[in-house]
Amino acid sequence: MNKERKPKAVFIEGAISAEFIGNSIAKHQTKTTIGAHDIFLGQVRADIIDGKTIKAIEYTAYEEMANEKFHEIREATFKKFNLTCMHIYHSLGKVNAGEICLFVFVSSPRRVEVFNAIEYLVNTIKEQVPIFGKEIFEDQSHQWKVNS
Amino acid sequence: MNKERKPKAVFIEGAISAEFIGNSIAKHQTKTTIGAHDIFLGQVRADIIDGKTIKAIEYTAYEEMANEKFHEIREATFKKFNLTCMHIYHSLGKVNAGEICLFVFVSSPRRVEVFNAIEYLVNTIKEQVPIFGKEIFEDQSHQWKVNS
Amino acid sequence: MKLTIKYFGMLAEITECTEETITFSEDTVSELLKMLLAKYPALEKKEFQVAQNQTLVSEDTQILNSEIVLLPPFAGG
């Protein structure tokens, strides 16, 4: 597998809607070699820290490097796993608690491929892509998100 | 965790629509302790066998036992993993190639839980639930589906 | 006793019915299977499991119930 793929747009302004995800699923119903899809969604939690509740995360990114990294990760994942297709979307800007900020979608003829690919992809994105999250509390104070 | 949950309806007549999945995702946006969702979708492949293409699978089940098993698997999965919620839907009747026949949806505060839970759930469902699939070719001949 | 036997999937194609009632005076699943294989020799070549009370049972299980189900390989998803 040495197909070269053009970089695809990953960043979306604001939250990713359930409808957008539904439409993306619908678009795959013409691809009849696919037997298994796996979709990971990251959702903003209303964590309570020292009595204050997070009401939103504001995402920023070093976009030039992030887009480059997303492209590299896509290529590496296609090489590592037998996938028919792969889609990655991440929010920039403000995403409220309960809303979706990350949408990763992989499809393959076989389920074992999608299980392995989704975990690898999500972990690699969290580890390697320069995205930053400002966790905003109800009183407008904030702290910086750290991935665990 | 020893909550007793009532058995939930799993079987859906015909294919599971992308819209149904989108709506199910939307319903989780009020649950602000969730940080990660994982969704597995099984889609009917148009496999070609001895020159003939599968155009649909017709699913039947020993429903009394299948519902019992789905309930057992739900309970076991809730005990094994830290999940906020879990939904399982499987088609009965005819599902065309490209359409979705299995929809498994787990949510948790943390991503590691959903990765482990989705794989366990899908594998256990395929292994333990008495569902049968008649693979129908374009010329109306058929063979019986075997899980690999 | 009267026993209802249900067949699913490819097994129902062999028996040409999804359900039948038979008279059975023996004791275990193994004895029932002997009877069914005599009636439907083509079953011999098929892989299947037996359920009683919505639970899979082994060949030496006693038949307690009035309903026994023959299940071909599971193929969900």
Next chain:
Amino acid sequence: MKLTIKYFGMLAEITECTEETITFSEDTVSELLKMLLAKYPALEKKEFQVAQNQTLVSEDTQILNSEIVLLPPFAGG
């Protein structure tokens, strides 16, 4: 040479700017960092990485480019 330095996230809060241009006559990332830590002592306590040409670089990397980026811990997803 003239060097543009970009700051992201919590680092931009410390420097009170997202970008600045400085005059830099030394050679390596390590020398640049010494200069920046002198200007912004609060950076000392922060964890961060340095990128040149959209790639993470180590302290002994030579500064070739006209743009250097300071990145706090990644927190996507």
